Amino acid sequence: MLAFITRNVLQRILLLVIVSIMAHSVIHLAPGEPSQVDPANPRMKPEDIARIRAAFHLDDPLYLQYVYWVKDLYSGELKSFKDNQPVLPKIWGRFLNSLPLFICATLLVWTFAFPTGIHSAIRRGSVYDRSSTFVAYALISLPGFFLSYIMVLWVVEVFGVPVIGMKTFGIEGAQPVFRLMDRIWHLVIPSLMSAILGVAVLSRYVRSQMLEVIGQDYVRTARAKGLEEDTVIYRHALRNGLLPFVTMFGLLLPGLIGGSVIFEQIFAWPGLGRLGYEAILARDFPVILTINFIAAVLTLAGTLLSDILYAVVDPRIRLQ
Amino acid sequence: MNNQTIDTAQEMHEEPLLPHETPWEEFVRIFQKDRIAVAGCVILACLFVAAMAGKVLTEWVIVFDTEIVRLPDKFSPPLSFPSDEVVALDIQPTFGVYVFGTDELGRDVFARMLQGAFVSLSIGFIAVGISVFIGILLGGLSGFYGKMKLGFMTVDTLIMRFTDVMLCFPTFFLILTVVALLPPSIYNIMIVIGLTSWMGTARFVRAEFLSLREQDFVIAAQALGIPERRIIFRHMVPNAIAPVLVSATIGVAGAILTESALSFLGFGVQPPYATWGNILSDGKGFIFDAPWLFFIPGFAIFVVVLAFNLVGEGLREALNPKLRSR
Numbered sequence: 001m002l003a004f005i006t007r008n009v010l011q012r013i014l015l016l017v018i019v020s021i022m023a024h025s026v027i028h029l030a031p032g033e034p035s036q037v038d039p040a041n042p043r044m045k046p047e048d049i050a051r052i053r054a055a056f057h058l059d060d061p062l063y064l065q066y067v068y069w070v071k072d073l074y075s076g077e078l079k080s081f082k083d084n085q086p087v088l089p090k091i092w093g094r095f096l097n098s099l100p101l102f103i104c105a106t107l108l109v110w111t112f113a114f115p116t117g118i119h120s121a122i123r124r125g126s127v128y129d130r131s132s133t134f135v136a137y138a139l140i141s142l143p144g145f146f147l148s149y150i151m152v153l154w155v156v157e158v159f160g161v162p163v164i165g166m167k168t169f170g171i172e173g174a175q176p177v178f179r180l181m182d183r184i185w186h187l188v189i190p191s192l193m194s195a196i197l198g199v200a201v202l203s204r205y206v207r208s209q210m211l212e213v214i215g216q217d218y219v220r221t222a223r224a225k226g227l228e229e230d231t232v233i234y235r236h237a238l239r240n241g242l243l244p245f246v247t248m249f250g251l252l253l254p255g256l257i258g259g260s261v262i263f264e265q266i267f268a269w270p271g272l273g274r275l276g277y278e279a280i281l282a283r284d285f286p287v288i289l290t291i292n293f294i295a296a297v298l299t300l301a302g303t304l305l306s307d308i309l310y311a312v313v314d315p316r317i318r319l320q
Numbered sequence: 321m322n323n324q325t326i327d328t329a330q331e332m333h334e335e336p337l338l339p340h341e342t343p344w345e346e347f348v349r350i351f352q353k354d355r356i357a358v359a360g361c362v363i364l365a366c367l368f369v370a371a372m373a374g375k376v377l378t379e380w381v382i383v384f385d386t387e388i389v390r391l392p393d394k395f396s397p398p399l400s401f402p403s404d405e406v407v408a409l410d411i412q413p414t415f416g417v418y419v420f421g422t423d424e425l426g427r428d429v430f431a432r433m434l435q436g437a438f439v440s441l442s443i444g445f446i447a448v449g450i451s452v453f454i455g456i457l458l459g460g461l462s463g464f465y466g467k468m469k470l471g472f473m474t475v476d477t478l479i480m481r482f483t484d485v486m487l488c489f490p491t492f493f494l495i496l497t498v499v500a501l502l503p504p505s506i507y508n509i510m511i512v513i514g515l516t517s518w519m520g521t522a523r524f525v526r527a528e529f530l531s532l533r534e535q536d537f538v539i540a541a542q543a544l545g546i547p548e549r550r551i552i553f554r555h556m557v558p559n560a561i562a563p564v565l566v567s568a569t570i571g572v573a574g575a576i577l578t579e580s581a582l583s584f585l586g587f588g589v590q591p592p593y594a595t596w597g598n599i600l601s602d603g604k605g606f607i608f609d610a611p612w613l614f615f616i617p618g619f620a621i622f623v624v625v626l627a628f629n630l631v632g633e634g635l636r637e638a639l640n641p642k643l644r645s646r
Contacts (some may be wrong), residue, residue: 027501030501143584143618
């Protein structure tokens with residue numbers, strides 16, 4: 001077990017280096033530079049551009065720029081091109097904003113997807129199964145922002161739920177209780193909208209997984225023993241059906257960054273995805289690269305975690 | 321009477337000897353049972369006709385002009401008639417009616433939707449074509465020549481580690497980064513979506529190839545001295561294609577959605593090309609004044625993506641060997 005983990009961690013660190021080198025070269029080789037973002041600015045003289053390029057090491061060869069980036073990231077001195085703020089605290093702040101959204105959305109996904117999926121697997125072919133299948137496909141097929149816009153129109157009219165930002169403007173002076181409630185109130189719609197796609201996708205997985213398990217011999221044995229249907233489904237079938245979802249838990253981690261750009265943009269949520277989007281617009285290379293790097297770290301950590309979890313919950317699997 | 325009995329007896333005797341049905345007939349029979357998937361197929365057929373018509377009628381033989389600006393008629397609701405006094409006769413819409421209304425410049429939304437059908441569809445197909453090509457190539461190499469050594473690592477290790485590297489990038493963020501940094505062009509969007517979505521296909525194909533390589537017909541083909549190229553492309557690829565076909569169908573849906581998401585963020589296909597994605601994202605600004613600018617493209621994307629997804633699911637069921645015997 002320990003040997004497995006050590007070897008995998010080492011392999012993944014090597015992967016991480018390759019990923020970061022690739023990301024670095026993609027971004028630096030692509031046309032467009034921070035000094036060219038605002039070409040119409042009359043105050044930008046050639047000597048200013050030259051000074052900016054020198055300050056950002058943009059005139060050095062690529063491998064040197066990579067070394068600078070790694071060195072600065074390691075020492076925590078990496079600065080944003082845009083506002084010269086240190087990158088890591090900036091990302092950390094945005095990460096803390098994204099986290100509640102991510103947690104709420106994930107909880108919603110898992111609480112709704114499982115009952116829906118299990119139910120439609122048990123009653124395969126019923127009206128419920130077919131309609132929930134259709135609804136799931138409909139939700140998968142809607143462009144995320146289209147549905148969100150319709151939802152926003154409707155929700156603001158009917159319930160008056162806030163849909164912009166993380167807190168009401170000027171709430172800072174209020175009681176902590178009110179501030180907390182305000183925060184939660186603002187979370188409702190964004191987390192619901194980012195959860196919908198997940199519910200649709202995951203409930204399909206749950207359904208097919210349950211169908212597979214229900215056809216197994218041990219389920220038939222359990223039925224033959226005369227156990228109650230609930231015991232058969234929830235004790236014997238569900239527990240075995242859950243195995244692959246343990247691995248999915250690890251794969252959720254990278255969703256923290258990639259999946260949120262659109263929704264954070266719609267709901268003006270100052271999170272990590274939006275930071276990435278702004279950084280891309282401003283050609284803020286250090287921020288883009290660092291977010292990419294963190295995403296890669298999360299992905300690799302997630303896959304490692306899921307491998308280990310799988311071995312822990314499924315005794316049939318031995319890690320060598 | 322007697323003859324008849326003999327005939328039926330003969331039939332009963334002969335029937336099992338005849339081949340029941342070809343794989344294609346079997347596939348069609350199972351697929352037809354799935355009414356939703358068949359409905360999806362019909363919708364897709366209509367879409368192809370619309371897209372072809374869109375290409376022909378808006379660019380080659382201009383029947384529906386997408387570029388005429390009629391400011392007096394801006395924001396006309398669907399099925400409204402042009403105001404004859406101000407709009408000159410030669411720039412009147414075809415059939416004398418704005419079927420889907422007009423946008424903020426008085427352009428005919430129906431014509432733009434027709435044009436967009438072709439562009440959106442070609443983005444989906446070319447992106448998926450690229451990703452399937454790379455996926456089959458890398459997956460096939462890794463599955464067939466996997467044991468070959470390249471220096472210190474095998475071909476399989478090399479390709480699969482590269483796949484892992486690509487899976488480490490958050491896909492949408494990567495697409496966004498590259499599309500934003502490259503000069504805006506419809507081809508860049510197709511290529512970038514294609515280059516970032518081949519990993520699943522590569523893994524399927526590799527797994528299929530690994531199991532196919534051990535099977536008797538491949539060993540027999542090798543024993544017959546058939547060249548490797550022929551074994552791979554004539555014998556193995558057709559057998560490995562089923563899951564690829566399913567994921568490609570669903571991939572087209574995904575690519576259309578990705579394009580609309582990019583358009584929403586302002587990195588989609590740039591004017592003068594109309595795609596459903598950018599009509600939708602332009603329309604979101606007029607959701608109160610001209611809701612049709614938002615709902616028509618949104619609904620069109622929804623229906624088409626749904627059709628692709630349902631057809632993909634129908635294919636998955638029909639091509640699944642576990643369901644074959646039923």
